[in-house]
Amino acid sequence: MPRDYYEILGVSKSADATEIKKAYRKLAVKFHPDKNPGDPTAEDKFKELGQAYEALSDPDKRAAYDRYGHDAFSGGMGRGGGGGFHDPADIFSQVFGGAFGGGFEEFFGGGGGGRKKSGQQRGSDLRYDLEITLEEAAKGVEKELEIERNVPCGKCNSTGSKGSGGVKTCSTCGGRGVVGRQAGIFIQQSTCPECRGSGQIISDPCSDCHGDGRLERNTRIKLRIPAGVETGVRLRSTGNGDAGVRGGTSGDLYAFLHVEEHDVFEREGTTLFCDVPLPFATAALGGELKVPTLDGQSSIKIPKGTQGGTTFRVREKGMPSLQGGLKGDLNVTVQVEVPTKLNKDQEEKLTDFSESIGEKNSPVSQGFFEKAKRFFDL
Incomplete structure (x- = not known):
């Protein structure tokens, strides 16, 4: 059985957002893989911390977890709009990036020890404003949404290259997607100008997606709306946002509901x-x-x-x-x-x-x- 998220972070169930973030920051630094090279136990704990923080830092996810436990994040949208978790390194970067200027690499001193990019980037989350009737809100309904989004390119299998030999590691940034310079005790980093942050150079771009690994298409998505929703409720459809760059994880689709005014009620x-x-x-x-x-x-x-x-x-x-x-x-x-x-x-x-x-x-x-x-x- 997965461990309790509050236990993982070492906080009580009444802990506020500040306490949760503080506990995550302390433990994430302790168990970060770059600080514990070759230690698989530390990497497992780092992933576990990322999942716990992602669940408890989001008010909607936390409410679902408090009610349903780990079941809230199984089976697609599930009861709480859960779905899969983001990359723990992305979560760490979001939490520490604002404080240290460019992410976890400079926090641990930069250099070659940081986690390298493969050119994959997570797709963007998308928003869809959906109007439903009061009757639909009362009984629940399944809606088919038509949205324009980026989908994986089938011709190059999302690699962005015509052939397998056309993707090479960027020599300027060494595949990290960023370049840095020393500034006192910190290393200031910026997006690599050569590969534009992907960490890769494509010598023979796919003729369909032009090296992006994805294409813009109109798609239809079915969304189940539970009974009892009201205006302002947000539903998450995991993986139905933009496809990631060059095979990266897809973003999510967020449907914001608006219940129409009724003639009688x-x-x-x-x-x-x-x-x-x-x-x-x-x-x-x-x-x-x-x-x-x-x-x-x-x-x-x-x-x-x-x-x-x-x-x-x-x-x-x-x-x-x-x-x-x-x-x-x-x-x-x-x-x-x-x-x-x-x-x-x-x-x-x-x-x-x-x-x-x-x-x-x-x-x-x-x-x-x-x-x-x-x-x-x-």
Whole structure:
């Protein structure tokens, strides 16, 4: 079984982002392969540290890990949008690069001991803004996305070269992709001008991809959207970003969801709200009222004398939770519908009705005028 990520970094489950980063920096320096040449145990621990830090430094991944453990990062997007981990050396470089100017090579003194590049570079992550309906958000849906992205070149098998002998190590940087100069106790590094950071020189570029090892194409990708999502939720599709340069790891595709406004329902979390007209007679006499839900029609009982603005709760007719469990509720607010067109006979009957009920049968009016006596000189 994989070790617990918190245990690997030596932090508690309540540790904040600063504590996690501090613990990673200390241990990554200790077990970096360049500091422990020929020690396979140190390299394994370095990889383990990279995975632990990547999982716990990202709020979405950390939440998924806390809920599902290592299962969150198995089987593609999985429950938490997990997928594979990045190269531990890339993670180390991202964490230390800003502080030391150019990555882990200069941190350990530069020179030939650093890890060499093979010309491969990870592909870029891509963003896709996706609109879905409230009904789709409630039930979950599979969408087919059409995106323009870089895909591996089939003609050269992503090498960028026509033949196997056309790829050579750059003599200027020795394959590292960077060149450096001494500046006091540090070595300042910059991208190699000869190979442009790839570490390789291609003497016979592929005629299709022109040495890049990838081509720009329109592709279709299926994305499963779980029930309960809302605007702002980000889903990650591992490996469906740009293909890497010359066979490098593909980036990821991030889908940002936007749930369209609904004609009938308003949403707050898992709770839905809607206004429904209530016939005047039903409000006075009571009865059943049909109301809309995302699952079809439902009925609620209306007590006699129901006033406009009364809200009824319909249990478990709201939205599902993204974390699972029971659905939210639907809150139905009734608005008493007053007839707008009456014939003479109806007007007379309504007048007689109004006179017969008197003020005692109008509790809302009675309460209002009791409070407002000083305004009306009553």
